[in-house]
Amino acid sequence: xxxxxxxxxxxxxxxxxxxxxxxYIVLSRYxxxxxxxxxxxxxxxxxxxxxxxxxxxxxxxxxxxxxNLKLSEAKANSQNLINKSLQDIKEDNEIKKSSLxxxxxxxxxxxxxxxxxxxxxxLDEVSSISETLAIEMLKNLSVGEIDKGKIAALSKMAN
Amino acid sequence: MASSDHSSDHSTGSFPADPMHQFEIKRLLDxxxxxxxxxxxxxxLFMLIAVFLxxxxxxxxxRKNSIIPSRMQSIVEISYEFVAxxxxxxxxxxxxxxxxxxxxxxxxxxxxxxxxxxxxxxxxTSHIAVTFALAMLIFIGVTAIGFVxxxxxxxxxxxxxxxxVFMLPLLVVIEVISYFTRPISLSVRLFANMMAGHTMLKVFxxxxxxxxFLGGWLPLAVMVAFTGLEILIAFLQAYVFAILxxxxxxxxxxMH
Numbered sequence: 001x002x003x004x005x006x007x008x009x010x011x012x013x014x015x016x017x018x019x020x021x022x023x024y025i026v027l028s029r030y031x032x033x034x035x036x037x038x039x040x041x042x043x044x045x046x047x048x049x050x051x052x053x054x055x056x057x058x059x060x061x062x063x064x065x066x067x068n069l070k071l072s073e074a075k076a077n078s079q080n081l082i083n084k085s086l087q088d089i090k091e092d093n094e095i096k097k098s099s100l101x102x103x104x105x106x107x108x109x110x111x112x113x114x115x116x117x118x119x120x121x122x123l124d125e126v127s128s129i130s131e132t133l134a135i136e137m138l139k140n141l142s143v144g145e146i147d148k149g150k151i152a153a154l155s156k157m158a159n
Numbered sequence: 160m161a162s163s164d165h166s167s168d169h170s171t172g173s174f175p176a177d178p179m180h181q182f183e184i185k186r187l188l189d190x191x192x193x194x195x196x197x198x199x200x201x202x203x204l205f206m207l208i209a210v211f212l213x214x215x216x217x218x219x220x221x222r223k224n225s226i227i228p229s230r231m232q233s234i235v236e237i238s239y240e241f242v243a244x245x246x247x248x249x250x251x252x253x254x255x256x257x258x259x260x261x262x263x264x265x266x267x268x269x270x271x272x273x274x275x276x277x278x279x280x281x282x283x284t285s286h287i288a289v290t291f292a293l294a295m296l297i298f299i300g301v302t303a304i305g306f307v308x309x310x311x312x313x314x315x316x317x318x319x320x321x322x323x324v325f326m327l328p329l330l331v332v333i334e335v336i337s338y339f340t341r342p343i344s345l346s347v348r349l350f351a352n353m354m355a356g357h358t359m360l361k362v363f364x365x366x367x368x369x370x371x372f373l374g375g376w377l378p379l380a381v382m383v384a385f386t387g388l389e390i391l392i393a394f395l396q397a398y399v400f401a402i403l404x405x406x407x408x409x410x411x412x413x414m415h
Binding site: 001002003004005007008009010011012013014015016017019020022023024026027028030031032034035036037038039041042045046 | 179182183184186190195196197198199200202203206207209210213214217218221222223225226228232235236239240258259260262263266267283285286287288289292293296350354
């Protein structure tokens with residue numbers, strides 16, 4: 001068994017101590033501080049990134065809320081405008097309607113009075129025509145003197 | 160294990176490959192310093208390869224200002240977080256100062272275990288000398304931390320609380336023994352796991368050659384499956400080694 005060859009113990013242990021102490025110095029002085037720096041730095045950067053991402057998401061959340069607020073405001077405004085204009089149109093319509101009705105009524109009244117006038121004149125004319133007709137007829141019958149007063153009274157009675 | 164019999168020279172001829180041959184320490188460069196043998200061996204070479212690979216990947220694959228890491232950087236960061244979590248859960252906030260040490264131990268053991276899985280690689284952790292030296296280093300260090308933190312009060316660690324007084328002498332002896340066997344169990348666990356796994360792989364690969372083209376497929380299939388298991392064990396043993404170091408450290412810092 002080569003492991004029990006005592007003559008090899010000293011050189012093995014000597015080189016073990018040399019290499020182990022060299023490795024310890026290299027690792028503890030140079031390598032490990034660097035590795036821990038790099039790891040810490042990365043952790044910091046990641047933490048910062050996460051923080052800024054959270055900030056951004058909070059900002060966007062805020063912006064969304066503002067947008068929603070504005071949207072609802074705009075909706076309410078437009079609803080108001082619609083209601084108002086509807087009301088206006090209704091009122092306008094009412095006014096126009098009532099004035100139209102008045103005009104129509106006036107015209108109807110006018111027309112009625114005209115009809116009445118025409119009727120009266122027509123009746124007057126009819127009575128005068130019938131008077132003259134009666135005079136002419138009586139003239140043709142040569143009954144002598146015609147009493148215009150009597151005929152007028154008669155036509156009035158016929159009316 | 161029966162396979163250890165093959166390490167003797169005369170049996171290597173009968174078996175295609177000596178399963179223990181892979182653990183041989185080869186001197187690549189003979190160095191003698193003040194009468195001490197500190198030759199550069201294949202074991203030392205693989206330790207340096209592990210050190211180079213760990214240093215290189217942890218330093219040059221990590222780029223600053225990278226939100227999305229590259230694959231290599233991800234691996235480094237995942238190992239960092241993995242060990243950091245281990246230390247945090249087992250030692251607590253006080254363990255922060257010892258994190259570089261635990262990380263070094265974990266990566267070093269992991270890379271040496273994994274390098275052993277590469278063909279023609281050498282498994283440094285399959286030698287009891289290395290694992291025991293590592294375990295003793297941790298044991299002495301942790302005990303020193305205990306005494307620095309608590310002074311002589313650290314001896315109270317060996318006295319269990321809420322135990323009848325007449326039982327104490329027995330329990331203190333048991334506590335002391337269990338404390339001092341920690342480096343042994345820590346080192347033997349790692350060494351035995353790595354050695355047994357690699358020996359098994361070698362034995363099965365020998366069977367593939369012995370049974371030839373017709374019968375060799377079965378041990379080959381076993382070998383493939385076993386290689387997967389060995390990779391898992393390589394990671395698991397590094398993890399166990401590191402987590403036990405954390406637990407010992409926690410004992411020294413908080414005394415139960």
